Amino acid sequence: MSELKPIIMDGNVFGIALNYKCLYEKLQTSFNEKPYVNEPKKPVLFIKTPNTRNVSGQPVVKQKLAILQPGPSLGIVIGKSTTRVSKSEAAAHIAGYVVVNEWSLPEESYYRPAIKAKCQDGFCVVGTPVAADQVTDLNNLALRVFVNGELKQEGSTANWIRTPEQIIEEISEYMPLNEGDIILTGTPYGRVAVEADDEVRIEIDQLGSVTNTVQEEGN
Template sequence: GIPVQRPYYCRRLHPEPELAVVLGRRTRGVSRDDAMRYVAGYALCLDMTARDAQDTCKARGLPWTLAKSFDTSCPVSDFVPKEHVADPHRLRLWLKVNGQLWQEGDTADMLFSVPELISYISEIITLHEGDVILTGTPPGVAAVEEHDELEAGIHGLVSMRFTVVQQRLGA
């Protein structure tokens, strides 16, 4: 696949495997009880975070754009229809770096359930078909280096693989 770029201004790039919830239709102000009716399916996202940039932005009260929105900052796996997922709160996410397991966790341990997230977000923002909500990452986040091989997955559903490359200034 396309390599994941560590931005030229970043020295601490952290990969965060996350369950992505894909909305199937317009959603506004939905209750927790009805929220799952709006889900089309799921995917795996690798939320790449330029942690040093994030720390600087947080300290200065600035948006996290430099930390979270650079090129290749959020690879998304193939789409998994909701019919293929019996319970989104019983999925196992994992991340290997250079073949070693760095992160593994169960979506049952998420701070907020999928219906809670959809309900809360839809109170503030109108969600549309195809919108994606990331749900958080298991413990064990650490920095990756140039040439590291990343492999992430949702056990039994989907996986993806990337190499980290260093973006050069002006490139």
């Protein structure tokens, strides 16, 4: 029997903002006011730069006076290069899925996610990938945030605006995706603030969990 091909996750990490109906609906009125005037028609992208990469068990540093918020997100792991891939063909380009804690400071603009809010050291905790064919009922998985063992936030991929296949189709219209890239499918409404010494665990059904302790800057 041939060995299974390992899932590579060493590429770029892109995030999709506003991909949960619960969050979008909370902000929908403001999108029709200045300075936006119109609601977004395409996925709103942001990037998690290489310095944000982190793993379960490692600390996440909170700057003094900063408001630090964990964010449960399901990551799509790209298995082969994509350019202008249709939704019907997109699944063949997915190697697997992974639980991610997409840490952030509070966002002032969802149209233009701030580098300062998204790209600080250790702000993207990536778990162990699970092969795509091992995940069932992808569009109905629960996401949970526990702080010191207490459930603080919960959501479901049933609340997605765009499925992974739709996301890949729309992004690959104008930008290639390569093997090893990860696309974060958004964070549901209800981010909570955490403090130094808090233990934060993110769980997603079938994908496992990641756990990190918040460490105050300078300690």
